[in-house]
Amino acid sequence: MSRHFPDFFTTRGPIPVTVKPLKFGNRTYYQTTLALDEESHSTPHLKPYMDNDDEMLDCADMEENYEIVLTKSGKFSTSFHVPSSLLPFIIGAKGSKLKTLQRNTNTTIKIPRMNEKGEVTIIGDTERKVASARTQISLIVTQRKDRLRPTHFISIPLTSDLIKTNLLKFQDEVLKNPPRGVTDKHFQNPVKMHLTVVVLKILDEEELILAKKTLQNCYDEVIANILPKSTKHIVTVKGLEIMNDDPSNVNVLYGKITSENDNLMDQLNKMSDAIVTYFCKAGLAKREYEKVKFHMTVMNSSFLEDRKATFDATDILREYGDYYFGTSELERIDLCIRGTTKTDSGEIKYYDIALNITL
Template sequence: MLMTKNQYFWLIYQKKCRVQTNYPINMADVLKPELIWIEGRCYRINDPAMEITAFQEHDLYENEAIFNDPDDDDEEDEFEIIMMDNNRYSTSMHVSKHYIGSIIGKKGAMKMRIERDTKTDIKIPRQGQTGYIMIYGPSASNVKAARRRVNIIVMSSRMKQKSTHFISIPMNSPDIIKNFENFKEIVLRDNSSRDLEESLFIKAQKLHITVGVMCLMDNEERLYVSKLFTEAKEKIIMPLIRDHLPLRIRLKGLSYMNDDPRSIDVLYGLVQEEAAPTGLLQNLTDALVEYFYKAGFMEKEYGREHVKMHVTLINSKYRSRSSEATTAEDKWKDRRKPRITFDGSEILKKFADYDFGVTELTDIHLSQRHSMGPDGFYQPTCVISCNKA
């Protein structure tokens, strides 16, 4: 019996999954795969944890247009395409050195395939050299097509990297810091759980709402995202909050990430608008994630329609490492140990409605992870003001 193309790819996918895992195949994961946005266009992508294969490449590129007619694509792009002599077109693009290997592929196979499919010539700086990737082709459409395919590979590779930055809303007003320190003192004094220690509490100056995380591998990417962040102020942030400034945010009440209050990884504070429309803060965070998601720099949290707004107060991953680990190998083994949860049931009973206080939304940060600025908050890469002009 003849199979359709979709049936054939589904069969191949099943075989791959059986080889790589012992888990049952979820048809919904195939029918509704993860999507990524690149330069205003939406592409579907398979499980980023799996290595890119020829089958997955086909799935990534399946909906690309045919690139013969340079007048086919009248969509405006932010990047520049230059017409050269003899009806040749070119464009340049920055790609972090961390992704060059994925673009070239094993023995150059990936680069050659893109060149063959799009009828282009891709010039990549050699190892140790600096410079932009150059793409040459017989038409603007060919050049655009090759550029998009390179971007797809970069986005797929980016998803596998640990985040380096995050968008944050500081929640460290003097009032909140004072109440948080009081909360911390009482919890450490009265809580009977031996698994709860001072190192699990976040530093008071670092209290914040995490909007979303991203991976920025070099200074060029940081500069570009800072530019996008500044543009987001006028496009998204101010239109939403301008009529409600100064926007006051109250930190009140507790919740936790796990299912069992006796075994908690993260205990966090709840946030709400003060004298402003309910849902305004949620709309703001959702809009920012959508903006950077479509720009190709941020993923949406799997299974969530909205950003989970919270202020982390206690996190088991902050637990102090063993003081006996002195060598690099011992420290690595220490980091690989499973997290030890803590019993937060008594805290939740006693502080269910604890009011940490109010702060004004004065600015939003593009913050660096695992860093500290001179004021005790995370080192900023870019800060935008949310005050009225």
């Protein structure tokens, strides 16, 4: 039977709930949600948007829906995939963490052996106990993933030759009299130009399959209705902005994205929000920002060995604040693999793509 469980279903006392009937075809399902107090209804404070090529997004609705089944033995059970590299953090030294989890939730938790394919299975006397154990394991997995660097990202490539040409011209102009901290290594390579939607942490083949399925489902169910294939989606890259308030100490300088089509930017915002939501619910992304800020990264300190180094963009913004890079048609959405921008011979190229969907 399918149930909706809150992320932190661990309290022992009574929990007020609201049951909502949901109709699908001729059948009615019941979704159970927590009846929270007024203070809990307030929107959590979200961080101002930063360049998100290297940061995860934080999502409160992760693991929102899953199935708990009643077995023939009268027990309740749920099964789910956990990357094998994270299983040791559930098991703990000599199985200590796993034993504690089982004792605290009064469940039996079966973990695949090392190098053995399979799912984590939780068995308990009640749905509540099973849900509690699953939530605690999900928290362990999330906390460990938070320490890892992103492996993939969803992006829209900018393929315009004009933008590539003007980016190189901009670089040449700035480097004629470079401000403090600016080197040629700060500039994005023209062949890698793209708009980042969300970054992901994918740890094995199972999660990659899930990511592909998630993007395809999002396109079929939402994006196809927002951005019809019968229309060209053209954006303009003009003007420069920074991610922080102090132009003398900058990590990221980016080109602003606009469109002559008044509806397109709104459509892109709806598309990006849908993608982030889908990947959050799949457990592959986290939401820290209210919305994605579409931008074309022009300069970034993360391209350097010292990723935290800043540069002075004061003069750049004053002289090139309205710089025109060009227009580009948005032709596809890519699921890109980070760190794959060099050929075998060492030449720079666009990222390897695990999946692309034509817009």
